[in-house]
Amino acid sequence: MAKKTILDVDVRGKRVLVRVDYNVPVEYVDGDPRITDDTRIRASLPTIQNLVKRGARVVLMSHLGRPKGNANPKLSLRPVADRLSYLMQKPVAFANDCIGPAAESAVMSLGDGEVLLLENLRFHPEEEKNDPSFSRQLARLGEVYVNDAFGTAHRAHASTEGVAHCIGERAIGFLMEKELHFLGEELDNPVRPFVVILGGAKVSDKIRVIDRLLSKADALLIGGAMAYTFYLAQNKPVGKSLVEPDRVELARDALQKAASRGIDLLLPVDSYIVQEIDFENRQTSPGRYTKPGEEIPEGWRGVDIGPATIASMRKKIAGARTIFWNGPMGVFEIRGCDKGTFAVAEMVAENRDAVSIVGGGDSVKALHRSGLADRITFISTGGGASLEFLEGTPLPGVSVIPDKSEKEESHKAASSSDGPTEALLPA
Numbered sequence: 333m334a335k336k337t338i339l340d341v342d343v344r345g346k347r348v349l350v351r352v353d354y355n356v357p358v359e360y361v362d363g364d365p366r367i368t369d370d371t372r373i374r375a376s377l378p379t380i381q382n383l384v385k386r387g388a389r390v391v392l393m394s395h396l397g398r399p400k401g402n403a404n405p406k407l408s409l410r411p412v413a414d415r416l417s418y419l420m421q422k423p424v425a426f427a428n429d430c431i432g433p434a435a436e437s438a439v440m441s442l443g444d445g446e447v448l449l450l451e452n453l454r455f456h457p458e459e460e461k462n463d464p465s466f467s468r469q470l471a472r473l474g475e476v477y478v479n480d481a482f483g484t485a486h487r488a489h490a491s492t493e494g495v496a497h498c499i500g501e502r503a504i505g506f507l508m509e510k511e512l513h514f515l516g517e518e519l520d521n522p523v524r525p526f527v528v529i530l531g532g533a534k535v536s537d538k539i540r541v542i543d544r545l546l547s548k549a550d551a552l553l554i555g556g557a558m559a560y561t562f563y564l565a566q567n568k569p570v571g572k573s574l575v576e577p578d579r580v581e582l583a584r585d586a587l588q589k590a591a592s593r594g595i596d597l598l599l600p601v602d603s604y605i606v607q608e609i610d611f612e613n614r615q616t617s618p619g620r621y622t623k624p625g626e627e628i629p630e631g632w633r634g635v636d637i638g639p640a641t642i643a644s645m646r647k648k649i650a651g652a653r654t655i656f657w658n659g660p661m662g663v664f665e666i667r668g669c670d671k672g673t674f675a676v677a678e679m680v681a682e683n684r685d686a687v688s689i690v691g692g693g694d695s696v697k698a699l700h701r702s703g704l705a706d707r708i709t710f711i712s713t714g715g716g717a718s719l720e721f722l723e724g725t726p727l728p729g730v731s732v733i734p735d736k737s738e739k740e741e742s743h744k745a746a747s748s749s750d751g752p753t754e755a756l757l758p759a
């Protein structure tokens with residue numbers, strides 16, 4: 333059932349409290365903050381611009397990093413307010429706290445169509461504890477609650493879950509709507525052939541996703557370290573490759589399911605292998621070569637898929653009409669071990685007839701590095717959230733938003749034993 337969106341709510345002149353995910357990488361160089369990837373800020377623009385155009389007073393809130401309940405100046409959201417202001421070409425006010433007098437007076441000075449960003453929610457330990465009294469303090473800042481933070485929707489925190497119980501009018505934003513559409517509807521009822529490409533480091537993180545996708549996909553292409561746990565499940569030698577011996581049974585299960593359902597499950601037919609890899613200094617030993625066949629020799633480790641594997645994946649990817657890709661095909665951070673990942677990025681981008689969806693922090697990073705991101709139909713802004721959603725786990729930040737058909741709940745907090753939320757007076 334579709335969730336209520338901001339278009340279903342009258343926002344003119346109202347204080348609209350929007351949870352966004354501005355958990356972006358910030359580096360400090362000579363004391364100056366630099367946002368090295370502003371994808372998540374850009375992704376929030378359609379919602380904010382729509383609210384601004386419709387005369388809402390937009391109050392944005394987010395976390396940044398994991399400050400563990402303490403105020404940490406290096407994790408301040410102030411640089412994000414500056415970047416947002418630059419992207420929107422309009423002033424964005426900033427409040428030094430997300431609750432209390434600083435936040436409340438900043439909110440009260442907002443005019444229609446103006447935007448304010450609150451300081452990092454996680455400077456307060458109550459945020460991650462989903463503390464009801466903290467939620468009520470946040471709720472004082474808005475008459476409408478909007479959740480557009482897909483990347484954090486798998487967390488039941490005060491700003492993603494608790495606060496929603498204290499505000500009558502609730503909706504999702506455009507980013508959340510898009511994420512749910514592509515990762516939900518498009519993958520639930522894919523145009524066929526539906527090809528899933530999975531890689532990355534751990535089977536354990538993704539086994540439930542594999543399981544779910546096995547009931548939908550026509551072909552499953554597996555690369556990355558994950559492939560070698562599947563090798564183990566077939567009793568193939570893996571050398572020193574990264575494997576999870578305690579997940580071999582799960583991999584064996586997945587292989588059996590694929591076979592019984594007639595799903596093509598492709599494992600690497602050759603690998604790029606090295607003797608040693610130094611992750612810290614991003615280099616490999618001089619001993620390295622492409623090893624044909626489905627086995628890794630003793631003392632060597634598979635770090636990328638080889639050219640024959642790329643060729644067999646090419647055929648599948650070119651014929652697909654829906655593609656989902658999660659997880660790099662190799663250690664793409666190190667030159668020489670990145671060919672498989674970039675080849676897959678290119679193949680997915682080249683297929684303009686397919687709906688292509690990419691999720692997962694590292695795969696998205698690789699895609700941006702390849703310069704092909706704008707040729708992908710949809711790139712998810714969620715890592716953990718996209719995996720949980722694909723597993724079929726309900727996301728707390730989505731569950732709290734009513735369906736389009738549901739009547740607005742009356743102020744739940746008014747009947748709460750903790751007492752009502754005292755709303756701020758309109759300006």
Ligand SMILES: Nc1ncnc2c1ncn2[C@@H]1O[C@H](COP(=O)(O)OP(=O)(O)O)[C@@H](O)[C@H]1O
Binds near residue numbers: 532537665715
């Ligand atoms: N063969 C391999 N051996 C070791 N690490 C690998 C291998 N293939 C991929 N990786 C690593 O997997 C990591 C990404 O995995 P993961 O977190 O599952 O991806 P995503 O963030 O896209 O979901 C990368 O750091 C990459 O270096």
Ligand SMILES: O=C(OP(=O)(O)O)[C@H](O)COP(=O)(O)O
Binds near residue numbers: 398716717
């Ligand atoms: O970046 C995030 O998650 P992700 O790295 O899994 O995409 C979200 O902002 C959630 O952050 P958290 O994992 O600290 O709760």
